[in-house]
Amino acid sequence: MNHSVALGAPTVGQEELDAVREVFDSGWLSGAGPSCLAFEKEFAAVAGVDNVLSTSNCGSALHLAQLALGVRPGDEVIVGDYTFPATGHSVMWAGAKPVFVDVRPDIWSIDPEQIEAAITPRTVGIIAVDPFGQPADYDEINAIARKHGLWVIEDAACATGATYKGRNVGSLADMTAYSFHGRKGITSGEGGALASARAELIDHARKLHTYGIAPAITREGAADLPIPSFDELGYNYRMSDVQAAIMRVQVRRLPDLLLARQRAADGYLAQLGDLEQITLPTALDDRTHPWQSYVITVAPELDRGAVAMALRAAGVGCNFGTYASHLQPLYGDQAALPVSAEIFSRHIAIPMHANLTEADVAYVSETLRSIVSDSAVRR
Numbered sequence: 450m451n452h453s454v455a456l457g458a459p460t461v462g463q464e465e466l467d468a469v470r471e472v473f474d475s476g477w478l479s480g481a482g483p484s485c486l487a488f489e490k491e492f493a494a495v496a497g498v499d500n501v502l503s504t505s506n507c508g509s510a511l512h513l514a515q516l517a518l519g520v521r522p523g524d525e526v527i528v529g530d531y532t533f534p535a536t537g538h539s540v541m542w543a544g545a546k547p548v549f550v551d552v553r554p555d556i557w558s559i560d561p562e563q564i565e566a567a568i569t570p571r572t573v574g575i576i577a578v579d580p581f582g583q584p585a586d587y588d589e590i591n592a593i594a595r596k597h598g599l600w601v602i603e604d605a606a607c608a609t610g611a612t613y614k615g616r617n618v619g620s621l622a623d624m625t626a627y628s629f630h631g632r633k634g635i636t637s638g639e640g641g642a643l644a645s646a647r648a649e650l651i652d653h654a655r656k657l658h659t660y661g662i663a664p665a666i667t668r669e670g671a672a673d674l675p676i677p678s679f680d681e682l683g684y685n686y687r688m689s690d691v692q693a694a695i696m697r698v699q700v701r702r703l704p705d706l707l708l709a710r711q712r713a714a715d716g717y718l719a720q721l722g723d724l725e726q727i728t729l730p731t732a733l734d735d736r737t738h739p740w741q742s743y744v745i746t747v748a749p750e751l752d753r754g755a756v757a758m759a760l761r762a763a764g765v766g767c768n769f770g771t772y773a774s775h776l777q778p779l780y781g782d783q784a785a786l787p788v789s790a791e792i793f794s795r796h797i798a799i800p801m802h803a804n805l806t807e808a809d810v811a812y813v814s815e816t817l818r819s820i821v822s823d824s825a826v827r828r
């Protein structure tokens with residue numbers, strides 16, 4: 450094969466390496482140090498709120514959010530179904546039960562019209578997911594939450610830098626969790642963050658992310674010898690200062706990286722928009738799509754697996770979209786959710802990252818066009 454295009458790729462280089470060298474020179478490599486604090490300040494501008502905590506990943510940020518909001522064993526948490534299972538797992542880590550709700554057929558985020566039917570006396574909150582980064586319907590979701598006395602957490606693992614009706618992702622829910630895993634829009638390999646307008650929630654999460662005591666940096670320079678005492682079960686959910694240094698560079702590059710992804714999405718729309726055998730992803734006008742992944746829906750008469758194998762054979766990286774959570778055995782009895790189940794069976798993620806060239810997008814588009822027109826991939 451003469452052309453091969455990766456499904457996803459991080460955009461990191463000399464600037465990030467230089468930042469890592471500076472952390473080595475500083476001697477503070479572990480978490481909750483000066484680099485983490487600087488990153489948190491800078492990321493607050495991205496989130497559009499004053500309070501940010503750096504974390505080990507998005508799963509830990511989601512867990513901390515629920516602990517800070519007071520989730521207890523026996524509680525129920527409503528979760529948008531179509532998501533990576535970190536969302537559902539985090540509810541179980543908090544000892545609660547995830548109750549999955551079906552998603553909009555066009556943008557795959559939780560369907561606000563189906564939320565109220567899932568609310569019971571045990572429901573304490575809603576975790577809305579931004580599928581592949583496009584924000585869910587926060588005006589409608591917040592209105593339902595207010596009416597029933599529930600909190601809202603935004604799983605913005607894929608949504609760093611996105612906006613909804615002109616407002617930053619980070620300022621749309623009570624708490625917002627981000628991922629900086631290598632497949633996300635900006636990355637330190639692994640990493641995450643939690644943002645909130647409410648300082649007391651982030652303060653509590655900060656304590657719980659460092660075993661239940663104040664981080665060591667707050668004791669530095671003390672005139673006496675403060676001895677912390679442990680009164681609450683915490684975790685080590687810290688980002689390291691090495692990762693934070695990488696993230697500080699990535700935050701500076703975020704506008705360029707988002708632009709590069711938008712250009713690739715524009716290219717796919719121009720070159721594939723007329724194809725009858727696939728449906729391209731919907732990007733709504735009242736919110737921005739950061740294109741963490743570019744996910745197409747193959748027509749029911751096509752064999753999704755055969756299309757994916759043909760793409761890979763031609764050097765085009767691809768995968769299924771994400772998971773219909775309610776179908777995962779771990780979560781036990783859940784209602785049937787037909788929209789999520791359907792897209793789970795028909796989605797294919799095709800290459801999307803900030804390093805894609807125009808030639809890459811053209812090659813992927815031509816390859817996909819010829820594969821879906823071939824009778825060999827019909828069922």
Ligand SMILES: *Cc1c(COP(=O)(O)O)cnc(C)c1O
Pocket residue numbers: 505506507508509532533535536578579604606607627628629630640641
């Ligand atoms: C990637 C992802 C996560 C998990 O992120 P980690 O940083 O790996 O914990 C959670 N939710 C969604 C929607 C994701 O896409």
